[in-house]
Amino acid sequence: MYSALGEKLDFLMKLTNTPNSTLARALNFDPSYISRIRSGKRGVPKNQPFIKPASSFFAKSIKEDYQQKTLMEALGFAPFSSYSPEEAERLIAEWLLGSGGERHESVGRFLASFSYYEPKVPAVPAPRPTPVEKLGTAEYFYGNAGKRKAVEKFLTMLAATGEPQTLLLYSDEDMSWLVENPSFFKKWCVMLQTLLSMGSKIKIIHNINRNIGEMLEAIEGWTLLYFSGAIEPYYCPKVRDGIFSRSMFIAPGQCAVLASNVGSTPGALNILVNDLEAVSALESEYKSFLSICRPLMRIFTAQSTKPLMASFSDFYKESGNIILAHSDPTFLTLPQSALKRLAATPEGNRLSRIFRRSKDSYLQALKDGFSVTEILRLPSPERITGESIALPMSLMITGQTVFLKAEEYLEHIDAVLTLMLENENYRAVISDELSENVNISVRTCFGVILYHSSLPFAVFELSEPNLTASFEEYLIRASGASDSRDQTQKKLLSHKKAVEKLLKGRT
Numbered sequence: 001m002y003s004a005l006g007e008k009l010d011f012l013m014k015l016t017n018t019p020n021s022t023l024a025r026a027l028n029f030d031p032s033y034i035s036r037i038r039s040g041k042r043g044v045p046k047n048q049p050f051i052k053p054a055s056s057f058f059a060k061s062i063k064e065d066y067q068q069k070t071l072m073e074a075l076g077f078a079p080f081s082s083y084s085p086e087e088a089e090r091l092i093a094e095w096l097l098g099s100g101g102e103r104h105e106s107v108g109r110f111l112a113s114f115s116y117y118e119p120k121v122p123a124v125p126a127p128r129p130t131p132v133e134k135l136g137t138a139e140y141f142y143g144n145a146g147k148r149k150a151v152e153k154f155l156t157m158l159a160a161t162g163e164p165q166t167l168l169l170y171s172d173e174d175m176s177w178l179v180e181n182p183s184f185f186k187k188w189c190v191m192l193q194t195l196l197s198m199g200s201k202i203k204i205i206h207n208i209n210r211n212i213g214e215m216l217e218a219i220e221g222w223t224l225l226y227f228s229g230a231i232e233p234y235y236c237p238k239v240r241d242g243i244f245s246r247s248m249f250i251a252p253g254q255c256a257v258l259a260s261n262v263g264s265t266p267g268a269l270n271i272l273v274n275d276l277e278a279v280s281a282l283e284s285e286y287k288s289f290l291s292i293c294r295p296l297m298r299i300f301t302a303q304s305t306k307p308l309m310a311s312f313s314d315f316y317k318e319s320g321n322i323i324l325a326h327s328d329p330t331f332l333t334l335p336q337s338a339l340k341r342l343a344a345t346p347e348g349n350r351l352s353r354i355f356r357r358s359k360d361s362y363l364q365a366l367k368d369g370f371s372v373t374e375i376l377r378l379p380s381p382e383r384i385t386g387e388s389i390a391l392p393m394s395l396m397i398t399g400q401t402v403f404l405k406a407e408e409y410l411e412h413i414d415a416v417l418t419l420m421l422e423n424e425n426y427r428a429v430i431s432d433e434l435s436e437n438v439n440i441s442v443r444t445c446f447g448v449i450l451y452h453s454s455l456p457f458a459v460f461e462l463s464e465p466n467l468t469a470s471f472e473e474y475l476i477r478a479s480g481a482s483d484s485r486d487q488t489q490k491k492l493l494s495h496k497k498a499v500e501k502l503l504k505g506r507t
Contacts (some may be wrong), residue, residue, distance in 0.1 A: 004118045006040035008096055009054070013038065015070055016061040026057050055093035062088075072444075091469065107474040110216040111438050113414050114452065118365055137275040144177035147247075147259060147270045148184050153258045154249060155191040156271060164199035165254065168286045171247035172207035173261055192225055202231045205289065206296050208464060216470075219297075227458045229301035234293040235464050252283045269318055296467075300459040305396065309354070311449070311461050316361035319368065320444030321477045325375035325434050327452075329404065331358035332374065333419070335411035338391065351397040373427045373433060374416070375479055378495050381502045384409050392439050397456045408504055413496045420489060429479040442472050 013023060020038070027050065037050075062071055138162035141150040160498050179185055192202075202225070225231050247270075249257040256279050259270040273279055290413035300308035324330045331354075339352045362372055370418040385406045391476060392401035404412070419426040434440075437452040448471045462468055483491065 059088040139272040141270040168250040170205040173245040233296040298461040318446040323442040326439040329412040332362040333415040335408040444447040
């Protein structure tokens with residue numbers, strides 16, 4: 001909608017009813033200079049801060065509900081009431097700087113990778129968990145190569161115990177030490193997998209001060225381990241200075257790796273600590289840090305269906321707009337005939353109850369005046385008549401994938417068309433942008449529920465505001481250039497006729 005800096009600044013000033021003179025006083029600028037930036041005649045000054053103080057000014061000025069809603073539509077973010085002042089300021093700054101396109105591409109790349117994820121452990125020999133000679137109190141390593149040696153020794157020592165460990169991890173250092181050496185990265189994955197296979201758990205505090213692309217790359221790098229269900233990821237909402245960086249890899253009662261840096265100083269010191277008193281002190285420090293952190297995401301596997309159902313229950317209880325982007329029919333338009341068929345078995349009856357509750361929640365949101373947007377993929381008529389369209393979460397709940405009959409799929413299309421006719425707050429969007437197997441549910445002020453239809457089964461619940469906003473923006477953009485309501489209805493009717501024609505030809 002708004003591409004140039006001047007257009008964005010003009011939009012914000014009109015939204016907040018801010019004259020040139022008011023913004024000029026707040027930023028210590030001449031009013032005429034503000035006017036020239038708005039008109040596009042001048043860019044951002046090089047010798048005086050502009051973006052940060054302007055973002056701070058507007059983050060504080062946007063208070064009314066209508067302002068938040070209007071800004072949400074422009075930026076593609078959740079209402080600013082769900083953000084801290086620092087987070088709101090950062091989002092506006094990113095938008096003014098034009099990083100929205102990069103954010104969109106980063107989410108798209110992550111979802112494409114997530115869609116085709118297969119749990120393959122890198123093909124390298126597993127490290128032998130042989131005992132490591134005890135150190136005195138500490139051993140010193142230098143630079144990226146030294147950090148790799150320290151981490152490898154740290155993990156090998158833990159594997160040598162033969163016992164499950166609880167690893168406490170944090171790093172806001174540049175991650176080049178981990179990824180610049182592919183053979184080490186593979187070995188690192190295998191060593192962590194070895195520890196997890198022994199029953200170990202990991203608590204990790206992610207650094208969200210990285211840009212969204214780096215953040216999603218970090219999450220993607222941990223995907224193999226996330227699917228194990230043995231990791232608890234957190235983030236710290238407090239803003240840090242960004243000058244000093246630190247790494248803490250701690251195994252309570254065993255050993256630790258400690259490092260700090262300024263920027264990416266070559267040859268920086270890394271310390272492998274083996275003194276139990278020192279390890280205990282580091283553990284206490286980590287727990288103090290963890291106490292001010294929040295869960296970055298919750299991961300549910302087939303072994304954690306109870307907390308998963310509680311998560312969906314929380315999703316349904318929240319208020320706010322909803323976006324559903326499923327590769328298969330969503331809970332909202334699940335055919336009644338499929339529900340009756342599912343209820344014939346105990347497992348199917350449970351799935352049927354979940355779907356009914358979901359549908360009731362979405363219909364209540366429409367009744368309460370919130371919008372519900374469904375982004376639909378239209379599978380080929382051949383796939384539909386071949387009865388290979390799965391019901392979301394059926395694999396996890398029933399232990400096997402439940403497929404829709406072709407006639408039931410046609411009822412799903414009818415349900416979409418009926419909702420479009422009966423409720424202006426409901427919007428159906430046809431798009432091929434979303435990757436196959438990916439299912440996303442977004443609710444403003446709650447977060448994102450993300451999972452894919454095939455094995456391995458795992459559900460990610462994301463609640464960090466900037467990550468949530470990025471996924472919401474991605475879906476809003478994916479649906480923004482869609483057909484009109486009438487065009488979508490015509491495409492759905494044409495799609496339905498093609499399926500019916502193929503069905504008749506097979507009888």
